[in-house]
Amino acid sequence: xxxxxxxxxxxxxxxxxxxxxxxxxxxxxxxxxxxxxxxxxxxxxxxxxxxxxxxxxxxxxxxxxxxxxxxxxxxxxxxxxxxxxxxxxxxxxxxxxxxxxxxxxxxxxxxxxxxxxxxxxxxxxxxxxxxxxxxxxxxxxxxxxxxxxxxxxxxxxxxxxxxxxxxxxxxxxxxxxxxxxxxxxxxxxxxxxxxxxxxxxxxxxxxxxxxxxxxxxxxxxxxxxxxxxxxxxxxxxxxxxxxxxxxxxxxxxxxxxxxxxxxxxxxxxxxxxxxxxxxxxxxxxxxxxxxxxxxxxxxxxxxxxxxxxxxxxxxxxxxxxxxxxxxxxxxxxxxxxxxxxxxxxxxxxxxxxxxxxxxxxxxxxxxxxxxxxxxxxxxxxxxxxxxxxxxxxxxxxxxxxxxxxxxxxxxxxxxxxxxxxxxxxxxxxxxxxxxxxxxxxxxxxxxxxxxxxxxxxxxxx
Numbered sequence: 001x002x003x004x005x006x007x008x009x010x011x012x013x014x015x016x017x018x019x020x021x022x023x024x025x026x027x028x029x030x031x032x033x034x035x036x037x038x039x040x041x042x043x044x045x046x047x048x049x050x051x052x053x054x055x056x057x058x059x060x061x062x063x064x065x066x067x068x069x070x071x072x073x074x075x076x077x078x079x080x081x082x083x084x085x086x087x088x089x090x091x092x093x094x095x096x097x098x099x100x101x102x103x104x105x106x107x108x109x110x111x112x113x114x115x116x117x118x119x120x121x122x123x124x125x126x127x128x129x130x131x132x133x134x135x136x137x138x139x140x141x142x143x144x145x146x147x148x149x150x151x152x153x154x155x156x157x158x159x160x161x162x163x164x165x166x167x168x169x170x171x172x173x174x175x176x177x178x179x180x181x182x183x184x185x186x187x188x189x190x191x192x193x194x195x196x197x198x199x200x201x202x203x204x205x206x207x208x209x210x211x212x213x214x215x216x217x218x219x220x221x222x223x224x225x226x227x228x229x230x231x232x233x234x235x236x237x238x239x240x241x242x243x244x245x246x247x248x249x250x251x252x253x254x255x256x257x258x259x260x261x262x263x264x265x266x267x268x269x270x271x272x273x274x275x276x277x278x279x280x281x282x283x284x285x286x287x288x289x290x291x292x293x294x295x296x297x298x299x300x301x302x303x304x305x306x307x308x309x310x311x312x313x314x315x316x317x318x319x320x321x322x323x324x325x326x327x328x329x330x331x332x333x334x335x336x337x338x339x340x341x342x343x344x345x346x347x348x349x350x351x352x353x354x355x356x357x358x359x360x361x362x363x364x365x366x367x368x369x370x371x372x373x374x375x376x377x378x379x380x381x382x383x384x385x386x387x388x389x390x391x392x393x394x395x396x397x398x399x400x401x402x403x404x405x406x407x408x409x410x411x412x413x414x415x416x417x418x419x420x421x422x423x424x425x426x427x428x429x430x431x432x433x434x435x436x437x438x439x440x441x442x443x444x445x446x447x448x449x450x451x452x453x454x455x456x457x458x459x460x461x
């Protein structure tokens with residue numbers, strides 16, 4: 001029989017792991033409202049700001065799978081807490097940056113640290129709770145993370161207004177300290193020394209491929225032509241992609257199991273999530289600058305103004321099960337993504353005033369909230385127990401890749417089409433074109449979901 005003390009301890013672990021994930025989420029959501037102040041404070045151009053955002057995602061996406069396997073083998077508590085401490089130290093260093101290149105490098109270090117935090121939090125929960133309680137635990141864990149998405153822009157805007165952009169990186173340090181100290185006492189160590197080995201060479205190649213692609217897109221947006229750096233980036237990307245594909249076929253323990261990619265349910269959900277994150281990242285990157293530069297909002301006001309997207313995601317999540325019962329899996333994901341695409345288009349073509357922006361954000365948030373849980377459930381249900389960890393890590397990697405490419409592609413188009421963010425007419429044109437592309441990409445994701453995902457869901461054997 002499970003004692004009351006043991007039950008209480010498990011729920012304390014749940015809160016701690018939710019807060020650990022919240023640290024990672026809050027850091028990124030708060031960063032968006034600091035972008036204009038960061039550009040002024042560091043003398044950074046738009047391409048450098050894209051790298052400040054994307055260096056984190058490139059490192060995170062490239063190392064997430066390896067970090068998850070290492071956590072399983074060498075101790076989930078050990079590596080998760082180590083990642084949190086590294087995250088706090090890197091945050092302190094980021095706050096002291098005086099040049100854009102310094103912040104780009106430190107943001108990459110933050111991405112490495114986050115890669116060791118995120119998979120460990122979920123693994124610790126799965127070992128702390130019985131199977132019958134896991135669904136509730138994961139829902140609470142996700143809700144705490146969603147809180148970070150909601151309050152990040154508000155807290156970020158508040159400290160940028162009162163202290164400056166560097167304070168955004170200090171927000172999570174006290175929270176990290178509290179989580180680490182409490183976890184030492186409440187979280188038990190768990191490990192699986194016999195866990196499947198991983199392939200560090202494949203991880204390096206994936207970082208080169210993702211980083212090369214992001215670099216090529218950003219540089220092309222800045223130069224507007226196939227310059228020497230753009231050509232070098234394209235060659236490195238192509239070579240890394242070829243080498244990575246070959247490595248997947250020949251490595252004893254490949255980073256990604258090719259059989260996963262051949263499953264329509266897995267491929268459809270992972271690709272759908274990637275394209276959803278592409279649209280969300282691109283729209284928020286443009287919107288935070290429109291609110292502060294075009295509508296003259298303070299960082300705090302801009303943080304409050306972005307709030308509807310987080311709140312409406314919760315509304316969409318609440319509606320998702322009912323819509324799934326009425327429409328089926330494929331139609332629900334496709335409808336949600338189509339609604340998000342419509343919202344992005346509204347932001348791009350008509351979002352010249354805040355009431356219209358609220359309409360666009362509401363559509364984006366509800367659509368995302370409807371589609372994402374169903375797509376994720378399809379992905380998890382397509383996996384057998386022995387592939388659950390690697391499959392979930394691939395999905396998380398695809399989401400980060402979507403975020404990185406959304407900022408890179410949409411930001412590159414914005415950078416190419418407008419030289420002065422204060423030029424209202426030029427900015428409106430650039431926003432319409434760049435967010436039109438983001439909406440189109442999201443709509444393509446809706447079509448793929450309708451094509452690849454099943455009408456009804458069946459669990460993996």
